[in-house]
Amino acid sequence: MTTDVAELTARMREFARARDWEQFHTPKNLAMALAGEVGELVAEFQWLTADESRRPAPDELARIRGELADVTLYLVRLADVLGVDLVEAAHDKLDENEQRYAADRYRGSARKAPHQT
Amino acid sequence: MTTDVAELTARMREFARARDWEQFHTPKNLAMALAGEVGELVAEFQWLTADESRRPAPDELARIRGELADVTLYLVRLADVLGVDLVEAAHDKLDENEQRYAADRYRGSARKAPHQT
Amino acid sequence: MTTDVAELTARMREFARARDWEQFHTPKNLAMALAGEVGELVAEFQWLTADESRRPAPDELARIRGELADVTLYLVRLADVLGVDLVEAAHDKLDENEQRYAADRYRGSARKAPHQT
Amino acid sequence: MTTDVAELTARMREFARARDWEQFHTPKNLAMALAGEVGELVAEFQWLTADESRRPAPDELARIRGELADVTLYLVRLADVLGVDLVEAAHDKLDENEQRYAADRYRGSARKAPHQT
Structure with a gap:
């Protein structure tokens, strides 16, 4: 199945390829x-x-x-050159955050949860 | 049709709602x-x-x-509170960039295109 | 005459030299x-x-x-490896800004001045 | 004694005052x-x-x-509105870093020191 992010990823990949810009698109440069x-x-x-x-x-x-x-566009491209599935990574992080910030303990509070050990 | 980004958007919206965090999620704060x-x-x-x-x-x-x-997650949430369709905006920008950076003129070059007038 | 910034610059330079960290301190890396x-x-x-x-x-x-x-510390170090005098550069920019944002025209306004041509 | 940073601080303070820009210069806005x-x-x-x-x-x-x-300029201004002495803070941090990154242990290594407990 084609999705939003996969489509953007493919389009950015082709955009870079057509201009021979893969050489500039290191993860370091894309993060910058x-x-x-x-x-x-x-x-x-x-x-x-x-x-x-x-x-x-x-x-x-x-x-x-x-x-x-x-x-x-740069986020999608950076994830692509690193081989990271951005949507899966985001869902995994939301799973973590739902555990880390229990709704009843953090309701209305902007304080940071302690890091999990 | 449900898509990747729409799903993430909905999940983040509910995450913020359940914690009464909408008050903190101004565009200014989310950009920070x-x-x-x-x-x-x-x-x-x-x-x-x-x-x-x-x-x-x-x-x-x-x-x-x-x-x-x-x-x-913050990007998706910021777009949501501003009412911006992130995927549409990204495709529009790629349309522009394909015009602005003609493949044959910018092949292998990292120089910036002049701004369109 | 020794000044604040010159002293910090010298101390950071020695700090990097003593650890053989000059190899990491390219302008690109320091900007990151x-x-x-x-x-x-x-x-x-x-x-x-x-x-x-x-x-x-x-x-x-x-x-x-x-x-x-x-x-x-990183700002001082970055200016040092580029050979830029940070204090002089800042005064030059303030000279420019005093011209660009005439006090009587921009009083109480957060709008951006057009770029000088 | 007047120093580089104190001079820049005073000049920025006057620049903001003359334009009635103190209202915009909250620490939050200046950090942005x-x-x-x-x-x-x-x-x-x-x-x-x-x-x-x-x-x-x-x-x-x-x-x-x-x-x-x-x-x-923004760094100097931000420190000023917060009442932080930038040069003293930088020297204090360098004192810490000299302890944390012992020259003989971290020579030629870009790895991060564990946080002090």
């Missing part, structure tokens, strides 16, 4: 590219209040959407 | 959380050579997989 | 290390309100101070 | 601004090899110098 894009995303929110960030103006939202896309 | 996780991901690669980053040791790869999962 | 530390710093603030961030609890402030130190 | 600038810095190095990053082209170096300046 991802960090650069997340920096641009954070910058969109830096002077907004919490409330303003919930309702960005249309032109802000368009820029944010573009940055979210850039982050997604 | 995403930046924090990407910082941890980048740190995994900081002292590796390009080649080492292609073949991380099993324990490194396990940590990297966990960080990729954290990044994915 | 800096990004990793800034990620940890941002994470300290991610769930705080604007007001809470102004008055962190003593244990939070101690952690934040440690992260600020890590960021400073 | 710092992360945004570090993202731009990392992006300068993302496609460079280790060797290329040691000898950036003149126009690259000029851009990198500008990004280092931006990072420095």
Whole structure:
């Protein structure tokens, strides 16, 4: 079955191949590219209040959407070159988090759970 | 039709709801959380050579997989609270990039395309 | 004349030399290390309100101070290996910003100035 | 005695005051601004090899110098609004690191020291 993430992965792989960019797409370089894009995303929110960030103006939202896309593309590509199944990894982590942050103990609290031993 | 990203989105939404964490999940805060996780991901690669980053040791790869999962979860959650369709946004950006970086002009080159006007 | 930053620079240089770590301290790697530390710093603030961030609890402030130190050390080291005078560069940028953001035009406004041409 | 960092701190404080920007300069917002600038810095190095990053082209170096300046300015400003002495904090951390990474045990090794208990 084809899925969203598998489709994006395949499209990014072909995009890089067609431009002979695999040579640049080491995990190290892609992690940096991802960090650069997340920096641009954070910058969109830096002077907004919490409330303003919930309702960005249309032109802000368009820029944010573009940055979210850039982050997604590099994330998908990084997982691909590492052979990581991003969706499976995310579900596994959510399984862990559901254990680690028991709903009744952490309700309404932003404190961090101690690391599991 | 249910898809990968829609499923993750729904699961994260319920995870936040069950803990009464929607109050913390402003776009501003989630963008910061995403930046924090990407910082941890980048740190995994900081002292590796390009080649080492292609073949991380099993324990490194396990940590990297966990960080990729954290990044994915916050990214999906941030898009959700902003009402952005992440997969559609990514495909739109790839459409743009395919125009902007014509394969024959940018083959083997890491230089940045000028911004479209 | 010896200054704050020159002293830190010299101490970091000797710290790296004594451990034979110059081989790891390429600008690329140090930029990543800096990004990793800034990620940890941002994470300290991610769930705080604007007001809470102004008055962190003593244990939070101690952690934040440690992260600020890590960021400073990598920043100083990165500038050193690139041969950049950090203090001079910062003053030059402030000169620019004073021009770019005329006090009377940008008073009380968080909007970004257009880039100079 | 006036020092480099104290001078930059005073100049940034006045820059913000003259524009009535103190309202935007919460620690939370400044940490985000710092992360945004570090993202731009990392992006300068993302496609460079280790060797290329040691000898950036003149126009690259000029851009990198500008990004280092931006990072420095926000770092100095963030420390100021938190009342942290950046230089003292950095020396304290270097004291710790000299203990934690004994030169004879960590010579030539990029592995991380276990956290002190």
